[in-house]
Amino acid sequence: MVETGHVTAISHMTYQPVGHGTAAVETMTFDRLRELNDGGTQRADFHVLAVVDAGHGHVTVDFLRHPLRKRCAVWIAPGAVHRWDDIAGVTGHVVLFVPTAPVTHATRELVASPDLVARWSVPDTDWPFVDAARNHLLLEASAPPAETPTELPEILLSALITRLRPPHGEAHxxxxxxxxxxxxxxxxxxxxxxxxxxxxxxxxxxxxxxxxxxxxxxxxxxxxxxxxxxxxxxxxxxxxxxxxxxxxxxxxxxxxxxxxxxxxxxxxxxxxxxxxxxxxx
Missing domain, CATH: 1.10.10.60 (Homeodomain-like)
Incomplete structure (x- = not known):
């Protein structure tokens, strides 16, 4: 869950996971995102990574409007101004995570980059691996909190990022x-x-x-x-x-x-x- 002050006027979002007090990774469906979203401008202090299964809509990230389509991914870095538009028919999942969550060197370096690619299409050949990595993360995120915290969500997040293969830009x-x-x-x-x-x-x-x-x-x-x-x-x-x-x-x-x-x-x-x-x- 994300603390926004009040749901009807989302503006600045602070990472506050629900039920997993110290969890560095949280997941939600686009249905849940629609409940929280009022179409206004948002700015978060955490990463937002979305995987779209189907449907059409738009997301504006730092004043550039991007189409949401079947099997595309969106990455919104902390501090980026963004807005979700026309997402009533979009299905998929959103992953929220703090900048220190990824555990591999490559994914930590990618997350630290200041010029991440905001939106890209996932190739058909990559989709089965992305879907499997996403589903494994969702399953682990739904598990009851363990008495001894593990790094499994962070490890699975790193696997998902690796499988999504964000296109290389200046940051790389x-x-x-x-x-x-x-x-x-x-x-x-x-x-x-x-x-x-x-x-x-x-x-x-x-x-x-x-x-x-x-x-x-x-x-x-x-x-x-x-x-x-x-x-x-x-x-x-x-x-x-x-x-x-x-x-x-x-x-x-x-x-x-x-x-x-x-x-x-x-x-x-x-x-x-x-x-x-x-x-x-």
Missing amino acids: STNPTFRLFRSSVEAHYREHHDAGYYARALGYAPRTLSRAVQQVTGRTAKAYIGDRLVLEAKRLLAHDRLTAAACAGALGFPDASNFSVFFRKATGMRPGAWQATTAVA
């Missing part, structure tokens, strides 16, 4: 320079907007760093940092309903005017005008 780059840069940006983008800071902190020449980032993403290091700032600004404006001044303070800009110029240059809209387009009833 083997370029060590980019991986260090990406991790550093994720940790410090609120305080440091200058690519030169990351070059100095990581011990690279600015050109070397930007070349590595461009090889992986097609963008310069400066553009990558800017994109990360824009994403977080959109999250704060859409979900937290912060003012431009509050966003400026949260993201390390000297004042609201400076932030507004940055945001308008990146999106073509002033922060307040963009926020108005995301308003929900």
Whole structure:
């Protein structure tokens, strides 16, 4: 179960499993999700992994709308702003888990990635293995709490993630320079907007760093940092309903005017005008 304050206006969701006080993994059906969901914008502090058996609908993750179709998967990382739409006919299961739940090195590394793929189709050849892994996790999650907690749910979650094989994106780059840069940006983008800071902190020449980032993403290091700032600004404006001044303070800009110029240059809209387009009833 997820603590939301009240069911009819889901906004910020905190991981609080029902019946398994310390459980790191919880499962629910889409029927249960529909009971909790009011179609509003949500932001969680845990991972949401959905496996769709059948039906049609949509999920919007960080302002990108994705179709829900038979045998597709959805992964929503902590902090991502998301909304479920038109899911009345969707069947399948949703797995909620804390970032530390996976037990294998590969799945822990994947879960820690800041740029997870939000939606993908599961190939027919993979589906029997995904279905078996999912059903084993569901069976274990339904078992009465053991006197001595085990890692079985976490192990089975890792098996499901492995069988789902999320498509590789930037997060899976083997370029060590980019991986260090990406991790550093994720940790410090609120305080440091200058690519030169990351070059100095990581011990690279600015050109070397930007070349590595461009090889992986097609963008310069400066553009990558800017994109990360824009994403977080959109999250704060859409979900937290912060003012431009509050966003400026949260993201390390000297004042609201400076932030507004940055945001308008990146999106073509002033922060307040963009926020108005995301308003929900």
